[in-house]
Amino acid sequence: MRRGFDCTRRFVALAGLATVAAASALAYRKETASAALIRSERLRSAEAALIAQASSFEGYGDAALRQARQENEQFQRRLGPTDTLDQLKRLLGARWSIESSTVDEQEAFSTQSITYRLQSPTVADWRGIVQTVSEAEALPGAQVTQFEMATDADSRRPSVVLVRIVVSVLTRRAATTPRPQ
Amino acid sequence: MVLGRGIWSRSQSEWEVEVPGAQGGHSSQPLESLSRRLSEPAHGRTVIVFEPRGMAHPASETPKVGRRVFASLARVRNEHPVVASESLGWGMEPAEPTFGGAYATLLHYEMTPGLVRLHDACARSGSPLSAAWSAYSACSALVSASIGAKRAGCAIFLIPGFTAFACLEPGKRAFRVWAEPMNERDWKVFSGLLGEPTPEHAGRVPDGAPGHLGIAVLAQGDPGKLCPTWLQVLESGRVERVFDLDDLAAAAASISRGHPANLAEAFPLARRMDPCLAWLAAAALISAVVLVAVALAAKDRAKADESAARGRMAVLERRLETLRSNRTEIENLRSQGQGGPPRENFHRAGELKALASGLPDAVTLTALTLGPGTAFRLEAKVRADAIRPSEIRDLLAGKGFACQSANGWVYDTASGTLVVLGLFEAPKR
Numbered sequence: 274m275r276r277g278f279d280c281t282r283r284f285v286a287l288a289g290l291a292t293v294a295a296a297s298a299l300a301y302r303k304e305t306a307s308a309a310l311i312r313s314e315r316l317r318s319a320e321a322a323l324i325a326q327a328s329s330f331e332g333y334g335d336a337a338l339r340q341a342r343q344e345n346e347q348f349q350r351r352l353g354p355t356d357t358l359d360q361l362k363r364l365l366g367a368r369w370s371i372e373s374s375t376v377d378e379q380e381a382f383s384t385q386s387i388t389y390r391l392q393s394p395t396v397a398d399w400r401g402i403v404q405t406v407s408e409a410e411a412l413p414g415a416q417v418t419q420f421e422m423a424t425d426a427d428s429r430r431p432s433v434v435l436v437r438i439v440v441s442v443l444t445r446r447a448a449t450t451p452r453p454q
Numbered sequence: 455m456v457l458g459r460g461i462w463s464r465s466q467s468e469w470e471v472e473v474p475g476a477q478g479g480h481s482s483q484p485l486e487s488l489s490r491r492l493s494e495p496a497h498g499r500t501v502i503v504f505e506p507r508g509m510a511h512p513a514s515e516t517p518k519v520g521r522r523v524f525a526s527l528a529r530v531r532n533e534h535p536v537v538a539s540e541s542l543g544w545g546m547e548p549a550e551p552t553f554g555g556a557y558a559t560l561l562h563y564e565m566t567p568g569l570v571r572l573h574d575a576c577a578r579s580g581s582p583l584s585a586a587w588s589a590y591s592a593c594s595a596l597v598s599a600s601i602g603a604k605r606a607g608c609a610i611f612l613i614p615g616f617t618a619f620a621c622l623e624p625g626k627r628a629f630r631v632w633a634e635p636m637n638e639r640d641w642k643v644f645s646g647l648l649g650e651p652t653p654e655h656a657g658r659v660p661d662g663a664p665g666h667l668g669i670a671v672l673a674q675g676d677p678g679k680l681c682p683t684w685l686q687v688l689e690s691g692r693v694e695r696v697f698d699l700d701d702l703a704a705a706a707a708s709i710s711r712g713h714p715a716n717l718a719e720a721f722p723l724a725r726r727m728d729p730c731l732a733w734l735a736a737a738a739l740i741s742a743v744v745l746v747a748v749a750l751a752a753k754d755r756a757k758a759d760e761s762a763a764r765g766r767m768a769v770l771e772r773r774l775e776t777l778r779s780n781r782t783e784i785e786n787l788r789s790q791g792q793g794g795p796p797r798e799n800f801h802r803a804g805e806l807k808a809l810a811s812g813l814p815d816a817v818t819l820t821a822l823t824l825g826p827g828t829a830f831r832l833e834a835k836v837r838a839d840a841i842r843p844s845e846i847r848d849l850l851a852g853k854g855f856a857c858q859s860a861n862g863w864v865y866d867t868a869s870g871t872l873v874v875l876g877l878f879e880a881p882k883r
Contacts, residue, residue, distance in 0.1 A: 291735035292738045294739060298743075309752065319767060342783075367555040383736035418800060419826055422823075425822075
């Protein structure tokens with residue numbers, strides 16, 4: 274016959290201590306787990322923010338930088354000195370008169386587009402015209418963007434009535450120097 | 455051992471008896487003294503032979519059942535209310551067949567509460583009372599183990615202050631105790647129980663002879679001084695063996711505690727929670743260790759993850775720094791240039807030379823426009839008798855002046871006027 278419960282204090286104390294230890298260990302486990310979770314979440318969100326920031330810089334990668342440097346280098350090579358226009362004027366001489374001119378001033382350079390017309394052209398001028406165009410194109414910063422020639426086609430002996438060229442001159446502005454790469 | 459009024463205990467060399475209230479008094483006095491002694495802290499389990507004054511040993515008919523069922527029988531409860539008591543020790547010998555096919559048992563029980571106090575005292579001491587045996591039960595176990603119940607049909611106790619006769623024969627089991635000094639009449643009864651001596655069987659008793667089976671003697675000290683008829687008993691030749699208290703104590707200790715004669719089984723026992731508590735403690739400690747180990751491992755893992763994440767973030771920050779620097783430089787470079795890829799370079803002189811060398815004499819150029827871009831438009835007069843238009847077309851295409859697929863080639867045969875529109879492409883050499 275059994276009635277009630279009987280136990281010794283030593284075992285009660287031991288079981289109590291062990292239970293407290295287990296509860297403490299459980300609490301410690303929970304605490305460390307939640308702390309780790311919080312830290313991990315913070316790091317994850319910080320990492321996500323950095324990734325988002327990095328993706329907002331799309332188009333500024335190393336390849337884009339290399340391309341920009343290359344383009345700039347090419348552009349700088351095409352820029353003529355400030356006296357390019359004077360050289361062009363000297364090259365064309367008095368027979369080429371300016372019909373129109375437009376200027377686009379930028380911070381570091383200027384683009385001038387000038388339309389020249391040859392006065393009293395003849396068929397015999399053809400070789401000289403080609404030579405002039407060739408020399409003009411050889412000037413740094415200068416480029417013949419358009420060429421136009423027309424003759425009087427209805428007459429029995431056609432005569433040249435129009436020779437016109439449009440020259441685009443890219444010149445470095447006097448106050449600026451290319452920035453170091 | 456509690457035998458009559460005496461408390462027998464084993465010292466280093468011999469058995470000693472303590473008789474509390476030797477001058478007379480209440481029967482519980484020895485138990486009070488023993489209770490005090492048993493309350494002292496001890497280890498292990500306690501087994502006692504419990505035969506104080508006031509024990510009853512009635513025989514009872516019973517079905518062949520165990521102790522629990524026996525105690526639940528209404529007739530038994532009626533005849534022996536002690537079986538329902540929780541404060542009186544009681545036990546029963548295993549049921550044995552009697553004449554006529556019925557079964558009988560011999561009960562042992564207290565008339566007044568006493569054993570329960572010893573039980574409580576043992577529980578307090580830390581050495582719980584495992585079993586309490588009637589002197590009969592201990593003696594029966596001793597005789598069965600040493601001689602055999604068939605050879606020794608009865609046993610007598612010749613102990614100072616305690617004389618008893620136990621009939622061990624199956625079907626005739628009985629126990630008679632004299633716990634007080636015996637007078638002549640008592641000895642006559644005692645001798646009567648043993649039966650008249652039979653000289654013709656001196657030395658050996660035939661097995662199974664009723665009333666003449668062997669006698670086991672349990673004696674402490676000189677039996678001759680304790681029993682006035684000792685010589686006659688000896689001369690009867692029925693004495694099988696003389697045991698002492700050591701033998702009795704050893705026999706009592708050897709009986710299984712689940713034996714139905716265990717008097718202590720009558721008391722409600724508190725369920726021992728120590729093993730459960732020990733298991734609980736062990737499980738809790740193991741859990742604590744495992745949890746701490748898991749927590750430490752998780753902490754290490756989290757630290758490693760954190761370190762890896764910080765490494766990745768450092769890489770990202772460096773990358774961001776690089777990208778910021780790139781952006782600054784790219785914007786700077788763009789501000790220095792036109793932005794975007796450089797414009798196409800034209801070589802108008804080359805185009806003019808190509809055109810001049812490509813036109814045959816039969817074709818006279820009358821108008822030419824180069825640009826914008828690579829577009830061109832030319833007009834020419836053609837002498838139709840000198841060249842076919844298709845040849846002109848091939849010649850021009852060979853010099854890079856390919857006409858547009860639609861409306862790029864107009865040739866008026868009547869006037870010999872040719873108009874070509876297209877895009878100049880430097881010929882591949």
